Amino acid sequence: MAKKNRLKDLSFGQRIYITEILKGLRLTLKNMFLPKFTMQYPEVKFDPPASYRGRPVLAMEENGQERCVACGLCSRVCPALAIEVQAAETENEKERYPVKFEINMLRCIFCGFCEEVCPEEAILMSKDYELAFTNRADAIYGKDKLLTPVSKLQDRINFVRQFK
Amino acid sequence: MPKLIIDGKEIEFNPGQTVIQAAKENGIDIPHFCWHPSLSISGNCRVCLVEIEKMPKLVISCSTPATEGMVVQTQSEKVVAARNAVMEFFLINHPLDCPICDEAGECKLQDYAYQHSVGESRFTEEKNHKEKRVELGPNVMFDGERCISCSRCIRFCDEIAGKKELTFIKRGDRVTITTFPGKKLENPYSINVTDICPVGALTNRDFRFKSRVWEMAPTKTICSGCARGCNIDVWTRNNEILRLTPRFNNDVNSYWMCDNGRLNTFKHINANDRVNGPHIRKEGELIKVGWDEAYAKTLSELKSFAKDEIAVLTSASLTVEDAYLVSKFVRSINVKNFDFVKNIVPGSGDAILIQEDKTTNAKGVELMGVDSSKGGLKFDEIISHIESGRIKAVVLIEQDLIGLNSAFEKALAKLDFLVALATNFDTTTSLANVVFPASTYAEKNGTWINFQGRIQRIRPAVTTIEMERSLDGMSLSRWDKFGTDFDSWGKSQKNDARPTWKIISGLANAFGTKYKFTMAEEIFNEIAHTNPLFSGLDYDVIGERGVQLKTETMQIPPLAGQKKVKI
Amino acid sequence: MGILELIIVSLIKIIVIAVVMLLTVSYLVYFERKIAAWAQNRIGPNRVGPAGIFQPFADVLKLLLKEDIVPTAANKYMHTLAPMIALFVAFSTFAVLPIGPSFTAFGKVFSFVVADVNIGILYVLALTSVGVYAITFSGWSSGSKYSLLGGIRSSAQMISYEISMGFSVAGVILLAESLRPIAIVNAQSGWMWNIVLQPIGFITFLVSAFAETNRLPFDLPEAEPELVGGYHTEYSSMKFAAFFLSEYANMIISSALIVTLYLGGWQIPYLEMLKLPAGWVVTLQVVAFILKLIFIMFFFIWVRWSIPRFRYDQLMNIGWKVMFPLSLLNLLWVAILAMIL
Ligand code: SF4
Ligand code: SF4
Numbered sequence A: 001m002a003k004k005n006r007l008k009d010l011s012f013g014q015r016i017y018i019t020e021i022l023k024g025l026r027l028t029l030k031n032m033f034l035p036k037f038t039m040q041y042p043e044v045k046f047d048p049p050a051s052y053r054g055r056p057v058l059a060m061e062e063n064g065q066e067r068c069v070a071c072g073l074c075s076r077v078c079p080a081l082a083i084e085v086q087a088a089e090t091e092n093e094k095e096r097y098p099v100k101f102e103i104n105m106l107r108c109i110f111c112g113f114c115e116e117v118c119p120e121e122a123i124l125m126s127k128d129y130e131l132a133f134t135n136r137a138d139a140i141y142g143k144d145k146l147l148t149p150v151s152k153l154q155d156r157i158n159f160v161r162q163f164k
Numbered sequence B: 001m002p003k004l005i006i007d008g009k010e011i012e013f014n015p016g017q018t019v020i021q022a023a024k025e026n027g028i029d030i031p032h033f034c035w036h037p038s039l040s041i042s043g044n045c046r047v048c049l050v051e052i053e054k055m056p057k058l059v060i061s062c063s064t065p066a067t068e069g070m071v072v073q074t075q076s077e078k079v080v081a082a083r084n085a086v087m088e089f090f091l092i093n094h095p096l097d098c099p100i101c102d103e104a105g106e107c108k109l110q111d112y113a114y115q116h117s118v119g120e121s122r123f124t125e126e127k128n129h130k131e132k133r134v135e136l137g138p139n140v141m142f143d144g145e146r147c148i149s150c151s152r153c154i155r156f157c158d159e160i161a162g163k164k165e166l167t168f169i170k171r172g173d174r175v176t177i178t179t180f181p182g183k184k185l186e187n188p189y190s191i192n193v194t195d196i197c198p199v200g201a202l203t204n205r206d207f208r209f210k211s212r213v214w215e216m217a218p219t220k221t222i223c224s225g226c227a228r229g230c231n232i233d234v235w236t237r238n239n240e241i242l243r244l245t246p247r248f249n250n251d252v253n254s255y256w257m258c259d260n261g262r263l264n265t266f267k268h269i270n271a272n273d274r275v276n277g278p279h280i281r282k283e284g285e286l287i288k289v290g291w292d293e294a295y296a297k298t299l300s301e302l303k304s305f306a307k308d309e310i311a312v313l314t315s316a317s318l319t320v321e322d323a324y325l326v327s328k329f330v331r332s333i334n335v336k337n338f339d340f341v342k343n344i345v346p347g348s349g350d351a352i353l354i355q356e357d358k359t360t361n362a363k364g365v366e367l368m369g370v371d372s373s374k375g376g377l378k379f380d381e382i383i384s385h386i387e388s389g390r391i392k393a394v395v396l397i398e399q400d401l402i403g404l405n406s407a408f409e410k411a412l413a414k415l416d417f418l419v420a421l422a423t424n425f426d427t428t429t430s431l432a433n434v435v436f437p438a439s440t441y442a443e444k445n446g447t448w449i450n451f452q453g454r455i456q457r458i459r460p461a462v463t464t465i466e467m468e469r470s471l472d473g474m475s476l477s478r479w480d481k482f483g484t485d486f487d488s489w490g491k492s493q494k495n496d497a498r499p500t501w502k503i504i505s506g507l508a509n510a511f512g513t514k515y516k517f518t519m520a521e522e523i524f525n526e527i528a529h530t531n532p533l534f535s536g537l538d539y540d541v542i543g544e545r546g547v548q549l550k551t552e553t554m555q556i557p558p559l560a561g562q563k564k565v566k567i
Numbered sequence C: 001m002g003i004l005e006l007i008i009v010s011l012i013k014i015i016v017i018a019v020v021m022l023l024t025v026s027y028l029v030y031f032e033r034k035i036a037a038w039a040q041n042r043i044g045p046n047r048v049g050p051a052g053i054f055q056p057f058a059d060v061l062k063l064l065l066k067e068d069i070v071p072t073a074a075n076k077y078m079h080t081l082a083p084m085i086a087l088f089v090a091f092s093t094f095a096v097l098p099i100g101p102s103f104t105a106f107g108k109v110f111s112f113v114v115a116d117v118n119i120g121i122l123y124v125l126a127l128t129s130v131g132v133y134a135i136t137f138s139g140w141s142s143g144s145k146y147s148l149l150g151g152i153r154s155s156a157q158m159i160s161y162e163i164s165m166g167f168s169v170a171g172v173i174l175l176a177e178s179l180r181p182i183a184i185v186n187a188q189s190g191w192m193w194n195i196v197l198q199p200i201g202f203i204t205f206l207v208s209a210f211a212e213t214n215r216l217p218f219d220l221p222e223a224e225p226e227l228v229g230g231y232h233t234e235y236s237s238m239k240f241a242a243f244f245l246s247e248y249a250n251m252i253i254s255s256a257l258i259v260t261l262y263l264g265g266w267q268i269p270y271l272e273m274l275k276l277p278a279g280w281v282v283t284l285q286v287v288a289f290i291l292k293l294i295f296i297m298f299f300f301i302w303v304r305w306s307i308p309r310f311r312y313d314q315l316m317n318i319g320w321k322v323m324f325p326l327s328l329l330n331l332l333w334v335a336i337l338a339m340i341l
């Protein structure tokens, strides 16, 4: 029976490391002189593609009303317990709406589960990645910061429809 | 006992039972909407179809009597297909509404749609539209589109509440529920229909849209509305009680509770007027002080009165443990004017659940020796002595006397010194010199003995500052489990309140008597050891359903281990 | 030289060296980050000052302003003592390493070394061994499992590699017939650099030096994926900075040691053939030393960003089964060489 050649059967040259180490060193040295990919952040801003998961936002219809019906599914599915929803009754056809909708951005891990579970396409991952706070209270985003016009989210909505 | 075979399993049944009853008793769940164990059989939902050998067609298990040697299939191909078909029919006109519907999470239709439905509809036409948001009565809201016409609510009103208030109108797919002309759904048990409605068609107007069911943590406890002591679940979220629901106990309340108990017995617990920390009246104002200061003040004031100038009055809703320690303490300081306050509203009871006695533990308080048997004055005499100025100081335990009857205001105003153990600020505390914050029934462990002589446990559902949900073994929602102090749901209001027995042992300590109890359970164990009526009982034995005491046949011994202390 | 003069000259040297060391260390960190970035096609720090050259000061400032956290389970004294030992060891080692030849100025002979000790090499070996205490103490006194494991690992690792290091050095000493660093350098005049004469010794010493400084690929004491931060997990603020600085200072010392022992110190081959004035020679030689030093330091960083970490068993295997025999072999070879020369 012929001996099977396995990945860990190294040749002598490989076994004394030195040549392999030199190869590695050559590679990194070469890379030091190759062009750089860094984006100069505050001056040049990254415009993420539709698949990007920035902070979750709530979709707002043209009439200024949120799509969310406060079903609480996003809050339940959120693995980080970032979302808190308080429902209340409205006169609209969909009789339920969120009086309070808060996402704690310190808890959110940008997994996108909330977006995936939402039956109303109401919560969507935006392209906003600029999140910095100086205290805990600032990190809790209420409806004022979350509501975003649908027109601005069209990109993501198309993406979600295609792949969900 | 006769036997039948369900899904290959041989089970015994009582003659006269139907197949679904026999199955349920043996832990086999046959899906059903319209059948309810304590309502009559209607047989209109057709979900409980089963296959029975030697019967040509599938039959509904809810109305087929079980017979000896019957062979029933609940999972055969034919049954599954029929069940799918029935579910598809239900879902033709039922709106796809779960995100908005309040029932979601405890909805039978939702559950069965997951378990017994194919998940696809072949119905492409517009769904039926019916009336939504109909106020059937003061407490119940109806949504016609969600109704699946099971008739449970109608049967409940007819058979349990004994008031014919609801009925079907119209035919076919337009059938809907309404009240009889000129009537409303306003019987004292009306909200029970929201519990038995298998879908979200009937909702409790008090609870609508307050919370998702999975966000709350249920605690098994007892209703504090009257001497019946209905078994209930208290549902809390963020340390706040949002609703009460009845819990099945065949010996007490079956599946039901009254609307008054459901709506009016919990709102004070999270109210803003809770007594938060001990208060002392200084220059006419109640000022929050530390516990030690309040104890010291009470001690020094009470010492300045002769013993027969002092009276202790308790509510009849104390727990057995509270009452035991109160009476032990009162005997130890040799105060004889000692009684509990009855709260009986004649004519308010009925033959269903509601009792005339509005207190929860009159029997227990009596058994624990809260009485004037040591030669003191009874309640009425105490009041008249207060009025005549012969009693000058009163310790009032968990009893809003003036709220009970405003006539008592005159008497209490005459007192030189009034100590109140109270849960909320009320008209009585506005006359008190010292107010101790007492925990409500939803913040402590304990037992109550109902009018039948049944001892039942209450459990804490809301935390005070000295409690911690997980450490105290309280029920936890996901938010309670994983939240931190930095989350908004961790910042809910917690009051500085203590159960009465704890306040009393603090007071006793100031008087120089040490009680070494750290938990209500230890007090109960002492009672169980010293009082033959309670022998063999502990919290585990009482369990979730309670235990019937043999009150009539037993002598109640005097309190054990007295130690007399001079004031 | 009078005793006073000696003290003053030495003090000046110490201050100069200390300042230079601190600056070098800070900039070493800066270059480490830059080189890492380049190797990964990034730019690296470029915000503080032009091309980020003030980054080290920003770092120091940040570290200074951080809260100093001492864990409740820690042994307070040991916890504070450990970073001090680390820093002390790192800085005092440099005292015996010459960076240039002696020269005469103002009628006096000056040497580019703080203390020209005749057992200099022993001194270095002894001090680096003391460095183990810093790490072991910090690991033990933190009262944290990660720190403890890091500390234990490092003591095992350092002790293992010190042996091959010692034997490699023995080869050098054998040829130079002295323990004095200056004598060792002088013995490597022309092309008689030890790297040429005893390449195996050079390799074993180099590898051991990596292991001694806890640098990748041998940074097991602080292997982040397994041990969070290793022995300095529980350190913050300036105490952490002390460890950080000492790690880089150790790197400089190791590099200087390599240059001294194997790369001929300040020696430039065939320099004497140019017949330059003495001042020029000294300057060129110092520059040569510094260039060699920079190259070795670059090499340290370069290796770090090229080679992944060894497993612990591999580390021990290499130490005992490869490096130790190789250094013995080297010793044998040098002995033969010494007989021939
Ligand atoms: S899942 Fe969607 S509809 Fe439901 S509460 Fe969240 S955002 Fe609102
Ligand atoms: S993205 Fe994930 S973590 Fe963030 S809010 Fe949504 S579900 Fe929660």
Ligand code: SF4
Binding pocket: B094, B095, B096, B097, B098, B101, B102, B103, B104, B105, B107, B108, B109, B110, B146, B198, B199, B200, B201
């Ligand atoms: S009644 Fe049940 S199935 Fe219907 S919408 Fe409500 S939760 Fe969904």
Ligand code: SF4
Binding pocket: B146, B147, B148, B149, B150, B151, B152, B153, B154, B177, B196, B197, B198, B199, B201, B202
């Ligand atoms: S309202 Fe509910 S209980 Fe009444 S018939 Fe409709 S589904 Fe049944």
